[in-house]
Amino acid sequence: MDELFLFLEAGADPARDRVVQDFGGSESLLVWVPDGAAAARVAAEQVAAGTRLIELYRGFDLVTAGQVIEAVDGRAAVGVAGFGLGGGPAGPVSDTATVFVGHPEADPAVHRVVREHGDGRRTTAVAVPDAAAAVAVARELTGQGTELIEICGGASLTAARDVAVALAGRVPVSLVSWPVDSIERAAAFKAEFDAA
Template identity: 75%
Template sequence: MSETAELFLFLEEGANPEADRVIQDFGDSESLLVWVPDGAAAATVAAAAVAAGTKLIELYRGFGLESAAQVIEAVDGRAAVGVAGFGFGTAAAGPIRESATIFVGHPSADPATHRFVRGGNGGAKTTAVAVPDSAAAVAVARELVEHGAELIELCGGASLLAARDVRAEVGDKVPVSLVSWPVDSLQRAAAFNAEFDATH
């Protein structure tokens, strides 16, 4: 596994974490995206990534309290772990078939270039796009919903205000989630953010 500062895990039934992975290269940094079938597999991937130097982990596509806790226990305080959560009344209903994850805040990100579409098992689809700022996140969210996304997930680098603006743009068409940080990850997430800002 390449050493990367960020790991993004996507829960998807039938996924093979050894094969279902991609490295997003921003030139000045890399992010690793991995699809996993369950919490146990997510914990294994997370532990290996942290041992290789990963400092921040974000969980997408349906992680619940139990599966997220498996990752947090495997990491054992060595990295920040955030989970995509929804505002009241906006949770995804039923299986997640077509989701979009928008990574906000990489200054060098180009939404046309830093984009990855993965078709998974049983017709599931994930589109991951990196954008430089909140305005770009709004535009990309609108585009992805128009092309069939049933769920928009915003990374932990996005502000609540950016999530609000995306939600206002897509209205009630799809749920919108924002990664949040439990108290035991706040200090590590803040340190990661400070280091990121200092080097980008």
């Protein structure tokens, strides 16, 4: 797996709560973890197996993200979904979507994972080829009750902006960003991805 996407979800079992998305030439692993310690263990295992890029979604804060960064110890880029000033959720969120932008071969109807959690919460993860498709999917999901949209780190800030503008403030929109300890590895991964 070149890419690992971790979702924080209380009660998750990372050995069971995982999905592989196959894009033909590459695969991504999505794993739900109960806490930062479990996220750090999964990240360390996957990096040892060759994963080079990790993105953290659905509730990671500075402490839990820091556990992953320390476990990876510079061997892979680690990005965290964050919000613009004043753009975060106002309270608990039960229905979120993560939109992975930039896989040219992605088909949002095929590369879609919906996880219903035992506590009634839901996560939808969708891969799309470009920003226009991200806008369309974000509108669709928001219309179905999604309360938060997270845009992957492979997307530009302007793609996330386009989604936020299209949703006109109906739900918060986040974008994965790369802390200084991951910038070089993230840039190298993107260059290789774009060249492939």
